[in-house]
Amino acid sequence: MNVSLRALALALSLVGGASAFAAEPPPPPPTPQELEQRLSSVEQQLQVAEESLRFVETQYSQRPEPDEEQARSRRYSDAEIQYLLGDWSAASVHFYDLVSDPAFRSHPRYADALFFLADSLYQQKNDIGARLYLRELLSQPTPTARHRDALTRYLAISGRLNLFDDVETYVEQARTLFGGQLPPDVQYVQAKWLFRRTDLPASERIARARSAFSPLAQAHGGPYQLQAGYHMAVLSMQAGELPLAILQFQQLLTPLSNEGGSAPTATPGKPVTRSTADTDTRRIRELSLMSLGRLLYEAGRFDEALDRYGQVSQDSESFPESLYEIAWTQVRKGNHQEAKNAVDILLLVAPDSRLAPDAKLLQGHLLQKLKRYDEAIASYDELIGTFRPVREKVDALLNANRDPVAYFERLLARTDTVPDVRTLLPPLALKYASTEREVSRAVKMVGDIDTGKKGAVDARELAARILRALDSRKLETFPELQEGFTRADAVETAVTHAESTLVEVEGLALEPSLTSQERDRLAPLRRERDALAARFATLPTTQKGLEERLRRMQTRVDAVDREAFRLGTEIQGLHAIASAVRKWVDDTRLLRQTPPDEEQEFLVQLQAEVQTLNDLQLELDRTRGRLADERNSAAASLSGEQAIRGRYAAALRSEHEVLSEAERRQSPTAVLTHAHQVRERGEALRKRVAEAQSALRTQVDQRGQRIRAKVLAEQHLLERYEAEVAAVSGNAKQLVGRIAYDSIRRVRRQFYDLVLKADVGVVDVAFTEKQDKTTNIQKVSAQKAEALRALDADFRDVLSEEGR
Structure with missing residues (x-):
């Protein structure tokens, strides 16, 4: 027990010794020189802040509004x-x-x-x-x-x-x-107008067009000499003056005309290069060769026609057509082998040409003429095997719906993006569709209308967002003014930092003269200031600090926006799947044994899913709009931290008021006098900051009023535009549905004719081959009869003697 007491006493003594050793004397109070140095540092801070404020005043708040x-x-x-x-x-x-x-x-x-x-x-x-x-x-x-x-x-x-x-x-x-x-370009437009007029009698139209084109065609080296000469030749064809037309086309192909016609075409506002002019010259030459070949063909001058067709370049888009017409010219001459050679070249160099099916038919016909019946049947069978399955697919597409026009209208109406014509036809059918361009233009028209409707919706939403921003986010709607306001905010923060140092200097200078009551009053104020100091220290005081803070905030918003974009892509994919499912239901209706009630129930569920996707897309668009607003308002949130700065400044003022009471009881010192001067400078800066921010708010209000008036005016225009688009949108989609249906029906008819002609060709080959064999049999029979008669004549004497 005594040992324990002694050990406890020893431990207490060691603890007491350690505490005495750890206790250090308080630091000595700063000297007046050290306080003066801190005040000088504050003055430098205020100098930097004043330079920043002067930039705000000259570039933002005091710059006159235009x-x-x-x-x-x-x-x-x-x-x-x-x-x-x-x-x-x-x-x-x-x-x-x-x-x-x-x-x-x-x-x-x-x-x-x-x-x-x-x-x-x-x-x-x-x-x-x-x-x-x-x-x-x-x-x-x-x-x-x-x-x-x-x-x-x-x-x-x-x-x-x-x-x-x-x-x-x-x-x-x-x-x-x-x-x-x-000028020549205006003359050319007027001549083309006369050339295309349909309200005049043919003779008058041709005469007036010739009169307009003639000066251009005769202008040697003129920019439209070739074009005008070509139209003059076409006018002669339309007038039935074929010899004159032949002569005019021949003149277009002379070296002199080519040299004169290669001058660049003058187009206002856009210089024409030599390559463009050469392209026009080459195209007119090709068209002239084709026209001249046809005229010579009609005139029965087959050799000359073949010569003109043969001058068409192999890289010309008219080359397959020239080969096809060479083949028919050779047919007219009776040269079936040469005609087949031209067709073979055509099918070799342009197998995807729209002339290829007709060329294949002609090939079978020529093989038949050459008595190569197996090859002819093979050619026809290849054509049948290529086009009959596609024709059957088109038949199934047309027969799967009771009202094909309504089917195409629904197909065009329910897709988010306007479908390409390739979604309506098999690829091979599309390749030979005679009205492909017509359908494409019609679908493009619907696409333009839908784009206009979407643009109107986007514009209306944008206008609403602008008005909301003008009401609730006034400053951030003008980035330039917002930047000036944020810079002024940073200056005010720097002034508050300087005031914090001033309060500390004043507290150290007045510490000896403080009473116990004043110390008691200062203690909670200092604790409150210290608690706020940590949050206040995070506020930026320079432009570099502002930019770094803004970058971090915008990076976070961008990350969320990227995720929203990914979700939007998934929703678009689900929309495409839903459209494909609906199209599959329509296209396979005749091939399935699904009861109508079950199909209707499935379609109702599918429509509910589509509506859910639409709702999700709408919510996602709103979210992305809010993200865009938040990204743009990230800089404004920096200036929105005025509450922290205000509470910190209020704590500093309360502490300064207590210190001012102690200061009034003693004579002014150099340090306190210097501190008052620095404080007055800081207050002057704070006042200038308030004036600059007030001026910026006034500019925001003025600009906001002007923009609001413009937005309201645009909203009225949008209402009229949406009404006009709504009036034509429905009719346009109905029109495209009918055009698509008519196009597919014509394609089906075209393929039907091809297959029918090939089938007839097969039958014709079989009949011709049978007829040839019958003819050969008859010929052999005749030869046999003739031989028998000859034998009978030769052995008639022998037979007669034997008979005797």
């Missing part, structure tokens, strides 16, 4: 820069924004904006849009410097689109504008 006229001029300048850089898409958007502004119509550059907008659309191959704005430019009451270029371009586009409804009026304008002498 008036409407200046803003429009600046937008025009930006649009013109995009146009000169060749960014046609961006230029067209900028110029459209300008020309759609009613206030810009009185601007001196309005006509230029219309021309640049039209040319930007033209460069994007949007001829219809370009023609629309060129027409608006030409309708201006006072002609401008752009009027001549606009008129030339308008007529050129009209000629390319074959839209000649108002050409005569504009040609007269051009005649007046150009002093009575039309």
Whole structure:
């Protein structure tokens, strides 16, 4: 027991010794010189903050807002820069924004904006849009410097689109504008218009078109000499003057004409290279060779026709057609072997040509003429084996639905994206569809309408988002002003940091003169300040800190947006599966034994799943819209941390008020005087920060009002546009459904005729072969009878003597 007491006493003594050894004397209070150094450091911080604030004032808050006229001029300048850089898409958007502004119509550059907008659309191959704005430019009451270029371009586009409804009026304008002498490109458009007119008697149309094309064709080296000469020859064919047409086509093929016609074609606003002109020359030469060959064929001059067909280049798109016509020319000459050689070459070099089926039929016919019956039947059987299965598939497609037109309408209506015509026809049937281009254009029209509808929906949603942002996210809707406000926020944070150091310096300088009551009052205030200091220290005080914080926040938002995009892709895939299932149900209705009730129940469930997918897609679109808003508002969230800074600044002010009471009881010192000067400088900066932020908020309100007015005006335009699109959308899809059905029916008829002709060819070969054998048998029988008669004559004397 005594040992334990002694051990406990020893332990206590050791603990006491260790505590005495660990206790250190408090650090000595800082000297006035050290406090002055800290104040100098604060002044440097405020100097940096003042420079940042001066940048905010000069670049953001105190920079005068441009008036409407200046803003429009600046937008025009930006649009013109995009146009000169060749960014046609961006230029067209900028110029459209300008020309759609009613206030810009009185601007001196309005006509230029219309021309640049039209040319930007033209460069994007949007001829219809370009023609629309060129027409608006030409309708201006006072002609401008752009009027001549606009008129030339308008007529050129009209000629390319074959839209000649108002050409005569504009040609007269051009005649007046150009002093009575039309430039070649306008002359050519006028001549093409006359060439295509259907409201005139044939004789009058031909005479007027000849009169218009003649000066161009006679202009040696002119840009349209070849084109005009070709049209003159075609007009002679239409007039029945075949010898003259032959002569004109022959003149087009002379070296002199080729040299003169190879001049570049002048197109306003777009230089024509030599390669383009050479391509036009080569194409006209090929067309002339084909036309001349046909004329010589009709005239019975077969050798000359073969010579012209043989001049068509092998890399020409007309080469397969020339081979086919060579074959028929040889048939007319009775040269069946040479005709077959031409057909064989055609099938070898262009097996996928639309002429290949007819060439195959001709091949079988020629083999029959050459008495190669097995090969002829093989040729016909190959044609039958190729096209009969496809014809049967097309038959099944048409017979699977009671109303094929309604089937195609539903097929077009229920897909998110407009289906390609290849989804409606087997590949081989598509290849030979005579109306493939017609269907493709019709489907493209529906696609354009659907794109317009989706664009209107997107525009309406965008307008709603803009209005919501103007109401709830005022500052962040203007990134430039938001950046200035954020920079000002960083300056205020830096000033608060400086004030924190000032309070510490004042506390150290006044520590000896504090009473116990003042120390008791300061203790909780300092604890509160220390608790807030950790969070306040995370706020950025420089532009670099702001950018780093913004980058981290936007990276998080982007990660979520990528996941949302992946989910959207999955939903699109499920939509495609649902469409494929519905198409399979329609296409296999005659092949299945499914009761109608079960099929109807399945289709109802399928439609419910599609509706669920639509709801999910809508929710996902909303989520991605909110993510876009959050990404754009990431910078604003930095300035939204004013609460932390405000509470910290309030704690500093409370502490400063207690210290001010102690300061009033003693004489001012150099340190405190210097601290007051630094504080006044900081307060002045804080006041300037508040003024800058107030000015920025005023600019936000002013810009927001202007944008709100524009958005509301666009919403009214969208309502009218949506009504117009809705009116034509249903009719357009019905039209495409009918066109698709008619096209497939014609393809089926085409394949039916091919198979029928091949079947007839097989029968004809068999009949011809039988007839040949019958003829041979008859010939042998005749020879036998003749031989018997000869023998009878030779042995008649012998037989008569034997009879005696």
